[in-house]
Structure formats: structure tokens, C-alpha cells
Amino acid sequence: MRPLMKLTLVLTVIAAIACAGCTQAPPSVPVIPTPAPAETPATLPTNQTEAGASMEQFLNMLVPVLQDRLYTADAEVSATGDILTMTGITGQGADLALLSLAESNDWIVDAVTVSPDGKIAAVMPEQYQGVIGEYIGNQSHIVTILTDEKPALSPIFQTVEGFEAAAIAYPVFSSSHESTGGVSVPFRPDLLIGPLIANATRGTGYGIDVLQASDGLILYDSDPTQIGKTPDDPVYVKYPELRALASRIIRETSGTGTYQFPTPGTDQPVQKEAVWDTISLHGTEWRVVVQRVIG
Secondary structure, three states: OOOHHHHHHHHHHHHHHHHHHOOOOOOOOOOOOOOOOOOOOOOOOOOOOOOOHHHHHHHHHHHHHHHHHHHHHHHHHHHHHHHHHHHHOOOHHHHHHHHHHHHOOOOOEEEEOOOOOOOHHHHHHHHHHHHOOEEOOOOHHHHHHHHHOOEEEEOOOOEEEOOOOEEEEEEOOOOOOOEEEEEEEEEEEHHHHHHHHHHOOOOOEEEEEEEEEOOOEEEEEOOHHHHHOOOOOOOOOOOOOHHHHHHHHOOOOOEEEEEEEEEEOOEEEEEEEEEEEEEEOOEEEEEEEEEEOOO
């Protein structure tokens, strides 16, 4: 499914670019048909508690679904990189490719190309074009695509556009395989994986956390007020058991544990148990934690 979607996006944008030379003038803002959405995996867990699944079983069903979501997002950015090989990283063709990618995915904030000297060369949607020319060559994922010439999934960072995001980035090469820069796509992890998790947990009584493995920063939480916090946040200081478990989750790719913390909307701690596993992309790991109240 992923290769087909990638090919569809490439062919769609190529056709749109070709039409720019037709006798009929193109619209001022190109309208590109969006690629077909990825199929929902048949194993998507919904209301599995009622079917008798344990937390471990639920986690084992959820993790492949979220991993596939990362792969699908990655394939879309890679496909745009293939288009930029043909169009170059600036100009109408590049803008069309970036706009198509950004507008067809509500988890994407914007999409940019980066010149070999680390400056933003193009960006879509248009409201972000004020950042063209800004230097971003010191961002870790940009270093990876420009220096190591490898794709990357970044940690959460502060973008020059003024928001916090993760980014999937790919190097871009010319037809003769010489580096011409790269493409970087800042996105919100909670928007990428949140709908799948919400559907999976509906009616189960389970809570889900997805953490950045490097420092425990919360990328997604069933309680949205926790998103963006790390284990060092003042809200967690009174709960040493939780902070100790968070340290384990950062260090260990999978495991189980217990801790105390209030349920959303209350200030009374309750006993909870948790089980976790890992998804990853381009060497960056996210921990997926399933938790529930016990006792």
C-alpha cells in the first residue's frame, strides 16, 4: 500500500506541474487531488477489554498500528523528495509538491525545502513564506540530511515559524545523484497518532501515553493537559514513584511497572499499572505506554 501511495503522489504532482505549461492558465493556488488514504489495519484494537484482552495483548495490537502510521507518514515525505529531484527545491514545481503534501495531511504544519547551506529555500502553505532564507542548518535533523545524507525523524524542537514540532526530513538529490538540499516536514505527533489511539481505546478504560525516548517528553497523552511535559515538570515532583518509572521507560525499550498519580480532573492519587513498548523511525524511538487504574 505504501509504495502505491508514494507512486500516486509522485504521478499526481508531475501531472499538475506539466499542466502549468498548457495553453489554459493554471489557477493561482494549485488544487491537487490528495493521495488515497492508507487502509486502516485490520488489527486495529477497538473495545478489546470487553473482548477479554489484557493490557499486554492490547499493547501488542496497538504498537504495530502506530508503527505503520509512522511508516506511512515517512513514505509521503519520501515521495515528495522524489518529486523535488525532478523539480528542484525552489520554483513552481517545488511549491506545488510542498503544498500538495501539506494540504493532504492535517497532522502536517508546513513543508519546507532546505538549501545545501542550511537555509529555508521554499515553504508551503503560503502564510509561512516569511521564513524563507532563515538558517536552520543547526537543527539535528537538518544536519543529518545535509551532512550524512540520510533521512531523519527529529525530536521535538522549536521551529523558526514559532511552534514546537517534530519533523520528518529527507535529503534531495539531482538526477545525477548530487545533493541539492533536502525537504523537512514539521508535524504534531498528537495529530498524527491521536485519532488511531482514540479509536482504539474507546470504551476500554485504558489510558495511552507516547513519550520521546530521549528525555521522556510526552508526545501524546489521553489527558491532553500532559502533552509537552517531561518527568522533571513540577507537576510530577510529588510523585517519586512515577518519576522513577519514567526513568525506566526512557532507559528500557519495553517493560511493566506501577505508580501513583491522579486521574484527569481530580487531585486524589490512585494506583496505576503500566506496560510499554517501542516504535521507531530512522533511529528515533518513541515509547508507547498503556496504563490503567488498579485496586
